[in-house]
Amino acid sequence: MTAAASPLARPFPALPAISGVTPRVARAGYKDWGRCDLTYVELAAGTAVAGVFTRNVCCSSEVELGREQVKAGRARALVVNAGNSNAFTGYRGREAVEAIMAQVAAHLACDGGEVFVSSTGVIGVPLPSDKAKAGVAAALVAAPCSWERAANTIGTTDTFAKGATAAAIVGGTTVTLSAIIKGSGMIAPDMATMLGYIFTDAAVEPGFLQEVLSAANTATFSCITVDSDTSTSDTVLAFATGAAGNTVLSGWQSPGADAFAAALLDVCRQLAQLVVRDGEGARKFVTIAVSGAVSDDSARRIGLSIANSPLVKTAIAGEDANWGRVVMAVGKAGEPADRDRLAIAFGGVWTARDGQPVEGYDEAPVAAHLQGDEIAIAVDIGLGDGRATVWTCDLTHGYISINADYRS
Secondary structure, X not given: OOOOOOOOOOOOOOOOOOOOEEEEEEOOOOOOOOOOOEEEEEEEEEEEEEEXXXXXXXXXXXHHHXXXXXXXXXXXXXXXXXXXXXXOOHHHHHHHHHHHHHHHHHHHOOOHHHEEEEEEEEOOOOOOHHHHHHHXXXXXXXXXXXXXXXXXXXXXOOOOOEEEEEEEEEOOEEEEEEEEEEOOOOOOOOOOXXXXXXXXXXXXXXXXXXXXXXXXXXXXXXXXXXXXXXXXXXXXXXXXXXXXXXXOEOOOOOOXXXXXXXXXXXXXXXHHHHHHHOOOOOOOEEEEEEEEEOXXXXXXXXXXXXXXXXXXXXXXXXXXXXXXXXXXXXXXXXXXXXXXXXXXXXXXEEEEEOOEEOOOOOOHHHHHHHOOOEEEEEEEOOOOOEEEEEEEEOOOHHHHHHHHOOOO
């Protein structure tokens, strides 16, 4: 973690322990930063798993292996390395991951495919096998730790630990979800986001867990952006131990399925917004609500076009009510739009309608809104019923400073 927390930071919540889940941390020394950089989470036998992974075609071996592993639907352990993404490292990178899987599997007497590995950090440097082996060995015997310590350990340029929790009543039984995530830059998910892990004591069939996670991802992680860059390592995994003892959720017809899906969606939304709040150099949290598009997917793509525009983001950083830049971003999205039906608002004040400025528009309340750190932009396309909400942050010189020094 860097020294100064983002001005948009949120305190780490009190995350409940999840039966069948034990987090531990250790120091592998992947970077010379004098802190723990390896998180190990042991999971009860029979734990169900689901996952979403980056669509970046230059992905890491961890992602390639993870995509195959989730098909079996079971997990016994998770290992997360921070400081080295192990991406673009060829056969040596894959061998390093497989060695970690084998080491943990031998300790737990389980199949290597039940051990999930993620790595985050610098691209193009093979994960040092000796450091990985020593770090894993230390983690296997370390004392259990708090969720906050586990969250801090997986961070890189993050300025604060990120966690979320929710609960649901499933067939008369209370089930609990606790989750952690890391992410600050290289954030433009095309499936999931950065590295996120959700743990629940609910009993859920892997297939249904995958279905609800994928749906939640579409409405949350795939609706955030910091800088338009999709990571080589993005991964979100959900683990369900079944320890709550509820009737197993196997599909939408199962009692409590809707409640569980809503709780998972809530957790994913909390995590996604926390990542944006820690956007590198961010000073303003921006919510972009698009309505009137031809479909929800079209609305999301328009929202992301606005959120990814450097001109829009720098205008917000400069507290400039330049709605013309929003017009530009709508028009370049490649989605159906009609200039003469478009409407734009900042902070609830409509600045433009029907392809022209609102008559008598007073910029003063909009300027006052932009001076705050919570910015709301509304865009009505005027063509249909499609809608979506996208979250982003402003673009400041702090982003340049952080990334110019990233490898040093």
